[in-house]
Amino acid sequence: MAGPQVLPQKPDMLAALFPVKKPVIGVIHLQALPGAPRYNGQAMKDIFAAAVADAKTLAQGGIDGIIIENASDLPFCRPENIGPETVAALTAACMEVRAAVATPIGITCVANGAIPALAIAKAVGARWVRVNQWVNAYVANEGFINGPAPEAMRYRSMIDARDVAIFADVHVKFGAHAITADRSIAEQATDAEWFDADVLIATGTRTGSPTEPTEVNDVRNGTNLPVIVGSGLSPAQVPALFSAADGAIIGQWLKHDGAWWKPVDARRVAQLMQAVMLVREGK
Template sequence: MKRNKEVLEEIFEIDKPIIGMILLRPLPGSPRYDSARFGMKEILKIAVEEARTMEDCGVDGLQIENIWDFPYLKGEKIGHETSAALAVATQKVREAVRIPVGVNCHLNGGKVSLAAAVAAGARWIRVFEWVNAYVSHAGLTEGIGAELARYRKLLGAEDVKFMCDVNVKHGSHFIISDRSVEEQAHDAESEGAEVLIVTGFETGQAPDAEKVRSFSDTVGVPVIIGSGLTEANASELLKFSDGAIVGSYFKKDNNWKNPVDPDRVKKFMKSVESLRREAKDG
């Protein structure tokens, strides 16, 4: 099936965009927040430094995340302090770079992400479970597409796009085991997901090429890689996808808890640029 890539083209000015992740240190209200050692001033300083580094290394977009806020709350239980901190961080990063910025609030905090995105002028949010449901260490997580679509309408924020995981990592989908991954992708697309994200089973693990190809062949919206893309597998996986979100691989020793490694980012983006040229010439 031919995919309509207009949503990605509205946000990015390049084919197969690579989105780097700004993994904010623990935010106010989370168990690991340390106001004395890593208060908001230090959190914002690190976020801006990493954003500028990745932009200078050629990354095409940035996604702000509260990944250090585990164990995660869900949905309406996520506090206003998290939304406020995400909005401030997103605004600071957006002011520091020229590339587009998005937001992701764990765990499936779509309304928190959308509120922060609207306040800070972000271009998209990532939604882990748009439709259907799955079970993980955080319990049952249900689809939030219906309420998010209405919330976006309420806020008049149609310019903020929904990038949605299908068969999301870190969980079991046995409760919808009669639905194939391709059927789940159709579920998300038919219910308004504007970009689909395909991942491996956990952070840093890539989906296999057949899974990516199957997604791309059966839906009409863009498909991007959401985990595990590396310099070694980029050629194989980007052939079937329209871009990627990269987190762990851009960090020192391929560990998401470490600082950004500029050399890894530069080397990776040079490989992607070569792939883009080959695709254009071919």
């Protein structure tokens, strides 16, 4: 891959996880979990059933991986305030999904819960975690957030979860970049690689906002790691973005009416994967 050889080159974890060209990871946005302000006492079995239904639709549509996220727990807690009730519910939801589909799964524990996500991944056999702010510091919606990489990597070693890959966002969404404004996107990508991420993510500014090919290229210019798209992918954007990126995480566009809180739409999954297959076949 392009980019400076700032460290001994790591194994390509994206290729190890997904033995296909340009893998696509679909998102399950869980309904609000116990402890969150929007949780209304709904039976856990119903929350799990909705997650399983989404997982089956994604798997049947040919999605290569699934990432499970406590996306409805708004407003999100700071990492140190993520409670055991959230970890327990997210773990249980992941177990239900694992039992329902054979598709590899990953974990996002928002906001920026790297250590809770690693604990869940170890417990449920997830293959990777996504961390939106891995290095440096940002003024996020939740306030001032430090990059958790040093503590998280030590925790990963302590629980013997070295096989759980780190997918780290660069030039993160949902945050002000004032603190890192004197560092180029390529430099921030180098920082993430230096702090031992495995796969880097280029995104737009918010959930569902388009990722520009220039953003992907800027990230790639600072790293030898795989670079994937983390937001805003649609079938129309696949040719341009997949010419720059090694794969993608896609959530909002795959839902009914393109609304992230709605169920996954099988027709949209089919449309997206048809566009991906054309790229994989070189058409």
